Amino acid sequence: MNKNHKFKKAIVLLSGGLDSTTVLAIARSEKYDIYCLSFNYGQRHIAELTASKKVVKAFDVENHLIIDIDLSVFGNSALTQNIKVPKNRTKSEINNKIPVTYVPARNTIFLSYAIAWAEVLDASDIFIGVNAIDYSGYPDCRPEFINAFEHMASLATKKGVEEKHKIKIQTPLINLSKAEIIKKGIELKVDYSLTHSCYDPLYDGKACGSCDSCILRKNGFTKAGTKDPVLYAT
């Protein structure tokens, strides 16, 4: 029995949010050996990272690395600077324009670290929870970006050059609605009470309920016909 075919290694980019946790459950169900990668990137709060640690505990993963990267040195995002997070926007407003919560080149940087680790681990796949349906209009969540990144990665790595082995960027959520993602996760017995999605949580840990991320999440649970176990302020 060839272990390489039975238990391939996958890196899962894990923020501790609803999407990336569902992706972890999907990768796990596909029998990969899982290596989780999270980033401390100067977010305004560390609720996400706390959630990622809880999620990792709930799954059987090989390793979890949290990398410190300081994107706030570049400025210009509500997620890393003191800019007001937009609240109570409608879904069409959310989908319409790239918002101030966009962190420049964030997924590019995250995926670049992931290919470095993939090369060292000899991992075949990188899982990322990007979504082009119920998303916040970030350019680096679209399929054309992912395809271009995968192509670039095949040329960037020793493995790609010497062995013609292409690292696959897996995006199992890319064409799912938020409700479909939640249904998929519940099928895989994800405990969504461990996850954190809010861009602007309260001091008591409650989600604000009115930022883009909370709105998309709440709508998703409503449409999925399931109660969101997370506590909201509004």
Next chain:
Amino acid sequence: MNKNHKFKKAIVLLSGGLDSTTVLAIARSEKYDIYCLSFNYGQRHIAELTASKKVVKAFDVENHLIIDIDLSVFGNSALTQNIKVPKNRTKSEINNKIPVTYVPARNTIFLSYAIAWAEVLDASDIFIGVNAIDYSGYPDCRPEFINAFEHMASLATKKGVEEKHKIKIQTPLINLSKAEIIKKGIELKVDYSLTHSCYDPLYDGKACGSCDSCILRKNGFTKAGTKDPVLYAT
């Protein structure tokens, strides 16, 4: 007079080595406003960063950011781990195979940070000193990698999506021999005594003279018919 056309902003990836310093001189000669980006990436020595600071002082640059990134968490390179740097290899040995000094996905990570900064600064160009002639066989120094990265970057950024503005990755050295690079730099009055290229410098700061990087540099100066102002142990 349109300032944007007269003084475009460029990011220069600066290691403090011969190549990136020449690239900085080229960007400067092309009248860009220069923003230098260096990385403290768990190199085994900081001679490179010290050199980058000296180089920045010698040029008229707008800003110089040094970003801490710890690639040694991933292991697997002689430049970040305690693996022996190969010595006294011939030029065909150097060009033949990707060596242990290769840092996985290093240029991908560096360029990803550069596009993040470019987006915040509204910079039009990123300069990188990659070279596909007298180089160490790293996959992420080849033109096909650079082209794929540039394409990916155009899809990754807000600017690329909303304004169809493509960030250009400039590689002025890519088709030059080391001797041609040195001649170009001397033309532009680069003081190469400020630069550092050695993978394995001695405690007194002298270059080892026998690692791949020293060998390529020494051959380059010989062919350019100029004396290398750097001190070598051998």
